[in-house]
Amino acid sequence: MSVRDLTWSKTEKKIARAAFDNAYRREMQEIKEKVQKKVQNFKEDQDVWELYNYLSARRKDMGGKYDYRYSVLIYVFGRLLREGYVTEEELQGLSEEKITYIKRLVEF
Amino acid sequence: MSVRDLTWSKTEKKIARAAFDNAYRREMQEIKEKVQKKVQNFKEDQDVWELYNYLSARRKDMGGKYDYRYSVLIYVFGRLLREGYVTEEELQGLSEEKITYIKRLVEF
Secondary structure (H helix, E strand, O other), rough: OHHHHHOOOOOOOOHHHHHHHHEEEEEEHHHHHHHHHHOOOOOHHHHHHHHHHHHHHHHHHHHHHHOOOOOOOHHHHHHHHHHHOOOOOHHHHHHHHHHHHHHHHHHO | OOHHHOOOOOHHHHHHHHHHHHHHHHHHHHHHHHHHHHOOOEEEEHHHHHHHHHHHHHHHHHHHHHOOOOOOOHHHHHHHHHOOOOHHHHHOOOOOOHHHHHHHHOOO
């Protein structure tokens, strides 16, 4: 059976949703703070376009990363755990199999 | 003779360059202030992407508008005068013919 075919119980879906939403909230908060810092340090006209480039990259990145389809969720959590937007505690309650897969992805 | 074929004296070029640069500086300053205001009012995550959309539109707009080629400069100043980024005083010293063309464009 492939990672993409794992089944998710009702409880696991709840846990996954909450962890996913928390991660999204954290990362958006981080982006907001970075934007505020950049804007406080505005000096050159060029800084405005640097902010634009930053947001452009973040938007692309966030769009690709936060994909809540069960077929890819293991990969999503692997990345979020690696990047620190999700903690192991938040994933508790998922099956051992899923946790193992997710942790294995952290190494990649 | 077309507006595009007008010749620019050395003095006129100096005046045009200064007026053009002032306009650009003013508009960039306005954008910076708008960005700062938007960021101060950040509430929802969506506000971050609204800022991105705003900057995206401004970048496109500024790129198209600030075109310092003598063949199109009359049109550029017509628009900048209409939008208030250039004043009539700043254009003083350009030939009567150029001023007339520029003012005529303000109406469009």
